[in-house]
Amino acid sequence: MEASGATTGVTRRDAPSLLLSHRARRRQRIAETLGRGLLLAVTSFSTLAVLFIFVYIARDAIPYFRQEGFREFFTSTRWYPSAKQPEFGALAMFVGSGLVTLGAILVAVPLGVSAAICLSDVLPFSVRQVVKPVIEILAAIPSVAYGFFALVVFAPLLQERGGPILAVAAGAVGVPVAGLAVIVAADLLTDRLPDRARRRARALALAVLGTGACVVLVLAVRSLYGLVIPSGTNALNVSIILGIMALPTVVSVSEDALQAVGRDLREGSYALGATRAETLVRTVLPAASSGILAAVILGVMRAVGETMVVWMASGNASQIPRPWYNILQPVRTLTATIAGDMGEADQVTGSARFHVLFAMALALLLFSFLCNTSSEWIIRRARKKVGG
């Protein structure tokens, strides 16, 4: 009824019209400016927050280097921040952080990428709709719950049955991998031979390589079986738990990358007569490789930054394992050191002890920044490549 007012010739102030009154237009312009300003403020707030974090951490880190220099921090493993003659060697922490991150990646990447491939190219759509959210639940579990599990359940388990567990794990991973490797190797070796000789040569190669692989596997499993792990809170424990924590990130991002490859590439490959396996290995994976790399980098960041789990379950021993790859020894990470030493290290009672933690935080921040930037760059490059 209101709307018809304009057509009757009677002018009403609230009649809808395409032309706005002067006041309404001004009101609209003010609202627009306000809205834009608000959004700008919100956006710049988060950007500025990053900048301020950088500035403030650097501001508190620099006094440490000015007081104590760079040498001890980067070259010594002796960490005695509360002693009368304090020592601030952080080398063991750098190695520890690196070691558990490497371990976590060794767990998360093969598992995560194969899960992603399975989700995107193997499982039917309906199953994927169920499985993917379930994997993503892993990301919702609080890290202190992982830490508690690692300390109370996993560490004693490693101490009591560490050898058998490792042996079974090595078997479970080793048998299919070795089987595949033997078959592929035998095929490659005999590929060029004429038809009749090939069949026999192939059988022979399979037998020889298979026996070799079996012997190696059995020896490895047997030596692992006899292994005694004196302390269950060690780099291995944390690596496995961190690997599981990084899984959802790796799975999600690589699955997105695999999805982004698109139907046309896959169907093109099928049209050329490729099998599903060939399509996956030769077409889909190379096309998605940069996305998968980005997933790995995000997984690395997840593992490097994790604090609670490593503080609870890595043992926090300030040492470089001997030999360095011995992940059955306790290690100490940068994050756990910052968390564990923050309480007593205040500005009043010991300033070097306070600033050294910021020096560690700065190192972590720089590393994260580097990772983030490179993954950003890789993802952008991948998008360009797939897009055109």
Next chain:
Amino acid sequence: MRIISKMGAGLAAVTMTAGIALAGNANQIVVDGSTTVGPVAKAFAEYYMGKHPGVNITVSESGSGNGAKSLINAACDVATMSRAMKNSEVKAAQDAGVLPIEKVVAMDGLSVIVHPSNPVANLTLAQIRDIYTGKIANWKDLGGPDQAIVIISRDTNSGTYESFQTLVMNQAKLTGKAEYVGSNGAVRQRVMSTPAAIGYVGLAFTEGVKALQVNGVEATPETVTAKTYPISRALYMYTNGRPKEGTPLFDFVNFCDTPEGMKIIQDTGFVVKK
């Protein structure tokens, strides 16, 4: 008079940090500090609040160092500590206009604990020191099985660590192999589940593990009070200035001298001071 006005200012700051508008609310006591003294303070608080429903006492456990820091920053009324305040902390407090007053609440012995299956029953103070500096690395050197010793220590942020450094280590530095954990309960948990482990905890945390004799003396309430047990120490509560008699703060800090308080101290596994 000066002390009282100072205390009033301290309380006002506390209530402000606690987000309460009433300045100088004497019925609100904030306790922060040692994880060792925490259980005692909590039991005190529970008992006291049951008797005086108008009083609200909150007890946090963030470590002795954090307790001192809170008191200096006027973020708590009572700092519970498992070591005496350091000179540097007292000085920082005075610079901030806070006058820390010490009160010994109870005695505590540090028990040296091993896995129940470990045959070793007695170590000397020197042997314990050698284990923690890494000089003795295998239980067979101490009459035990041929197993590498897993050394568990409290984190450098705890009063228990500092007491151990003072009472046992003579400030010698721990070996790099030592593992650090964040609480008395975590030390107990690690030692309980690790056959080759050794650790040190407050007297109240020895359930499920084996407490060793030190220099031939068992860690019991009697030996700790008598100080015949070599690793014993006092537990403290610090306030900003001497609390005014009749206030809840005064009652709380001096609760350890009442029969109910002594019973609570014994029930929590500590030792009533003489």
